[in-house]
Amino acid sequence: MIAIDAMGGDHGPAVTVCGAGLVLDERPDLFFQLHGDEARINAELARLPKLKARSVVVHTDQCVAMDEKPAQAIRRRNTSLANAINAVKSGEARAVISAGNTGALMALSKMILKMMTDDLERPAIGCSWPNKKGFGTVLDVGANVTSDARQLIEFALMGAAFHRAVRGVEKPSIGLLNVGSEDVKGHEEVREAHKLLRENALGLNYHGFVEGTDLCAGTVDVVVTDGFTGNVALKTAEGTARFIKDLLKEAFKSSPLAMLGALVAGPALKAMAQRIDPAAGNGGPLLGLKGIVIKSHGGADVRAFSNAIKVGLSLAASGYERDIIESLKQFSQSIDEAEQAAIAAAAAGTSVEDKPAASQLEAAGNKVN
Structure with missing residues (x-):
């Protein structure tokens, strides 16, 4: 059973319910809990009879707004988001997927599910990052604005477990994002984490420092950084990808000859667009919680949201939680x-x-x- 916050995101059930339907086409053995406004959810299910037969609608007329403060969201216990997370806590669902308010998702997940260990303070958000070799993992991309040396090492451990579970790499290589590859570069916390990881007492496949250019080069499987830097890098990369796509569209519409060239190069251009499309790697896990929580982009379309569900399924089928705890x-x-x-x-x-x-x-x- 997968719990879906059907009201989350910019588009609500039109995307979240249909995204579940898209996944069901590939995995007809699945069951879904759809949390939110019953009337709106059923309106989408009416067009998806297979999904309707494999779903349970949990009604609530409350939802968390995208701009709502986490403190307000915590006080309202009967929202579609809170109910979906509670389904994981109770064991009714194996994972929860939401495209809703990130701060509220973080706060409610931590409050309801708790952290895996007492030492962990906050979850880290991981993301799949397209590179020359396929996909890498980058964390944290928004949960922790600043991180000390110990937290960065915890991110490395959790990122390795996530990448192993989702990408099947037994011993993923790990790099610390920095302003240079030299040992003297960077602030104190990142240098301290680098020293600890370099000693290799934890058995990680540690590569060393990596720079921004290494993110897309695929130099390492897992890139570790604080949430502020990671989020800026993520939003910059997504914006750059859209910018390149827009430039290509303009260029190929500039003249009849250019349009002919676009027609000839169509399949190759489509393949490239899919590689750099942020939707392809949609679905960031909140790592470190006692339960699987996946954050989808708020503006995700149906295909992108279905990809977030697939991330949750991959984690649910793996032993990554036990891996992280150990x-x-x-x-x-x-x-x-x-x-x-x-x-x-x-x-x-x-x-x-x-x-x-x-x-x-x-x-x-x-x-x-």
Whole structure:
């Protein structure tokens, strides 16, 4: 069972319900819970008899507006968004998909589902990023404006688990987004995270620093950054993709000869447009929660929303939650061991700097304690 916030996004049931129908065409074994205004949902289901037979409509006349403040959304417990998330908590649904208000989705998901471990403060939003090799994973793209060294490492662990589950890469390569590849570049937190990851105590396939140009080059499978930088990069890339598509349309309409060229190059242009289309990678998981929550673009069309549902299905069919919990447990143990080693070294009169990995893990632990 997949729970859908049918009222979320710019288009509501016209996209969310039809998106579920598109997925059902490929996966006729699925069941859906459609949360929202029963009349509007049923109006769409009337045109989709197969989906209607495989769906349950959970009515509420309340929904979260796209510009509503998260604090307001939390106080209203009977919205389509809250009800869909509660379906995951109760075990009725395996995942929830919403194109609605990101802040409200984040706040309600954290409040209702809770975090996987006590050490995790907030979820991280991951996204699929088109590159020369197919798709990479970038996180965080909006959940955490600033992130310390420990959080960046947690993002690396969660991003690796997500990429493994969705893309099938057993040991994905990981890079830290920075302003340069040299060790001295970047602010203190990203340099500290780089040191910790480079020690490789967690068994990750760490590549090192990567730059903005590496995002589309596919230099690494998973790119880790704070939410502010990640969100700016994401919106810039999406805007650039649309800009290029618009320029190509203008160019091929500029003259009869250009239009003829467009006709000849049509299949190749269509393939290129699909590669850079943000809809192709739509569906960002909120990683770190006790449950699968997928954020779709608010302006997603039917195909894009169906892709977000497919991301949820991929995670539901995988063991990524257990993967993340085990990785975070190992990380916490590494910090504890490093702290004990530092205490022992201090008691013995040994400089902590003589133990690089312990020193760095202790520093990360101090940022949390």
